[in-house]
Amino acid sequence: MTSPSSAPVALTVAQARTRLGALTVLDVRTPGEYASGHVPGAVNVPLDRLPHAVDAVRDAAARRDVLVVCASGNRSRRACLLLAEHGVTAATLTGGTGAWAAAGHDLHRPAGSGVRAGWSMERQVRFTAGTVVLLGLLLGVLVHPAFRLLSAAVAGGLVFSALTDTCGMAALLSRLPHNRPRPADLDTALAALRDA
Structure with missing residues (x-):
């Protein structure tokens, strides 16, 4: 090969x-x-x-x-x-x-x-990133403009992820209990x- x-x-x-x-x-x-x-x-x-x-x-x-x-x-x-x-x-x-x-x-x-057919890691990342961006925008309008920095942080993370071909958010999400049903044997x- x-x-x-x-x-x-x-x-x-x-x-x-x-x-x-x-x-x-x-x-x-x-x-x-x-x-x-x-x-x-x-x-x-x-x-x-x-x-x-x-x-x-x-x-x-x-x-x-x-x-x-x-x-x-x-x-x-x-x-x-x-x-x-x-x-x-x-x-x-x-x-x-x-x-x-x-x-x-x-x-x-x-x-x-113990794992049911769930969301792929890519789908979980898209959902989480979208939720945080939306939350940052809404809180930035309703509570305080500084909350818009959440959206900016996610945008920066996505750019970094694309440039490095890595994904910090996926690494974090993979540690959640529903993504770790058992240790590697x-x-x-x-x-x-x-x-x-």
């Missing part, structure tokens, strides 16, 4: 769908995001836990090509680069699970996850990678 020194190869949804049965799929999103829906057969190893799973991923990569998935492709690219530093080759899914679902493919949910994930 890719050499450790090059940028990760990106597979389109169509390419990944065609090869899905021959790939080890690694989902590097949070446990809450994973539980809300993931590519069939994906193993959840959150990006912050990936350094602890490199050996198991290397073993899996010796048997099958590795596809790394996240919500949009940003975290999976970082994961591929981290794996490449350890000599593990992997590809990323272009557009992540968002593109997978947009193409009409099912997202699976783990049994007993790294031991189970490592066992699944060894069996892949």
